[in-house]
Amino acid sequence: MxxxxxxxxxxxxxxxxxxxxxxxxxxxxxxxxxxxxxxxxxxxxxxxxxxxxxxxxxxxxxxxxxxxxxxxxxxxxxxxxxxxxxxxxxxxxxxxxxxxxxxxxxxxxxxxxxxxxxxxxxxxxxxxxxxxRVGGLLGGAAWTAVALLVATGIRERLARAAAWRAARADRERTAVATERLRIARELHDVLAHSLSAINVQAGVGLHLLDRDVAQARSALASIKSTSRDALDEVRAVLGVVRGEDGGAAADAPASDAPGPRTPTWDLAALPRLAEPLRARGVTVRFDVDPALRPPGAPPAHVAGVAYRVVQESLTNVGRHATRARTVVVRIARDDDLLRVTVDDDGGPAEAPDGDASGYGLRGMRERVEGAGGTLDAGPGPRGFAVSATIPWPTPVSQEDA
Incomplete structure (x- = not known):
């Protein structure tokens, strides 16, 4: 009112x-x-x-x-x-x-x-x-008009100030909600993948504990390695939350620019995401365009989104496509777009959002759309397929700057 x-x-x-x-x-x-x-x-x-x-x-x-x-x-x-x-x-x-x-x-x-x-x-x-005197009456009427005009100006100024404060409060609430969503998405991407891998390796270890001690020991070693990597990624996420440059390279030059808002990973780190599936006997093939290697690597934020799409897709294969034996990951640049596809041969499978939480596919879609891209996920020719397109920003030349 x-x-x-x-x-x-x-x-x-x-x-x-x-x-x-x-x-x-x-x-x-x-x-x-x-x-x-x-x-x-x-x-x-x-x-x-x-x-x-x-x-x-x-x-x-x-x-x-x-x-x-x-x-x-x-x-x-x-x-x-x-x-x-x-x-x-x-x-x-x-x-x-x-x-x-x-x-x-x-x-x-x-x-x-x-x-x-x-x-x-x-x-x-x-x-x-x-x-x-008529002059006195006119003067009084003029002063009344002045008083009303001043009051109108005061009210409009106060209304603008109140609207500005309300807009600022709304922006702050939106920023807080967005930040919470971003942190939740980062932690989900890290923990869902790592815990899924640990769960698989723990099952293998328990199954082989009495029959094949060497294989059980290998599963435990994989659990240790996966948990260590998960801790490193959680530290990177928390470093960004605290304002530390947790995702930047160690030899990056110091500057006054703010640190990254999300941890960054390059495409060279993708093969380690396949280890939990390979431990189950699933073949994971990576078809990454050689042109995406340095110096043609995508910008850090684009590579980070692609990394998370592949990570969540492989996690969903391990959780939902239990009959899958082959997973193919393709990443290529198409003009000003980076295309990422992940498909498996598990046949008809439950959609990732059919689980109890439903946060995986939703978070993946929010991440891709937040970068200005699109994501499609659903039944594919062989099983379940995920396809994402991420805009590749065009560098600004000195002449255009």
Missing amino acids: DRGPLDRWRPRLFLAVALAVVVTFGTLGASHWQAGARDIDALGLGLALVGPVVLLTLPRRPVPAVLLAVGAVGTYLALGYAWGPALGGTVGVLVMVLLTGPARRARVVAWSGAVLLWGAVVAAAALRDDGT
């Missing part, structure tokens, strides 16, 4: 008391020094104070408050009381109307009240015999 800066009762009470004090002493002084004016009495003082009193009712009943204030000051002047501060009380009511309630209604009521006020003042002046 549209609210004004004076919709709270405490500031209105303070302003009403301050305006009442000014009107009271100003009216008493004007009555004493203004020749020909009727001496102030309880009736006159009561009429002059109607404006400050009705300030407290503005948010709920602005129209009756303005009508009451204008009627009181018109009666006050028609009865011959002194000109001056009594008008200030009603102008104060109009100013307060502009600073309370919905902005559009406030403007209509305040400016309509100003027209009504000066119509009442002119009518009262016509009934008096003290020779009221």
Whole structure:
């Protein structure tokens, strides 16, 4: 709901008391020094104070408050009381109307009240015999308009400031939610792959513990290696979260630029992702375009997205495509796109999102779309297939910079 800066009762009470004090002493002084004016009495003082009193009712009943204030000051002047501060009380009511309630209604009521006020003042002046000057009436009307314009400007400035604060708070909430999602996605990619591999190797070790001690020892060694790699990747993720350059190369030059927002891996690290499947007897073939080797390697963030797509796809093969015997990973550059496909020969299989969590495929899609790419996942010619296209940013030349 549209609210004004004076919709709270405490500031209105303070302003009403301050305006009442000014009107009271100003009216008493004007009555004493203004020749020909009727001496102030309880009736006159009561009429002059109607404006400050009705300030407290503005948010709920602005129209009756303005009508009451204008009627009181018109009666006050028609009865011959002194000109001056009594008008200030009603102008104060109009100013307060502009600073309370919905902005559009406030403007209509305040400016309509100003027209009504000066119509009442002119009518009262016509009934008096003290020779009221037209210039004085015009000057008073002009000062009323100035006061209302200033109040309108104050309200608009405060509204812009409030909107800016609300937008900043919304951006901060969005940034926090995005950061939480990013951290959750990174940890899922690391832990899901590593724990899946550890689970497979532990099963192999238990199965062969009594029959083939050498193979069981090999499975335990694989568990140790996989857990060590997982710890290294978790440290890299946490290093980025803490603001440390956990994903940068050790020989990277120091600079004032902020560190990476995600750990980075290059395509040369892809073969290690196949170790858990190969331990189960699954053949994993990597068909990576030789042109993607340095110096033609993709940018770090593009390679990182491709790495995560392959990692999650291979993890899903191990968890869902239990009949798969061959997995083919293809990575190639197509003009300004990096294409990544992973398909297996496991036949019809449950989609990765059919598991209890459903975070794997969702996180993979969010990561690819966050880089401006597209991802398709579903039944393929032989089993389940994942296909991702990731934009390859065009370097900006010095002439274009």
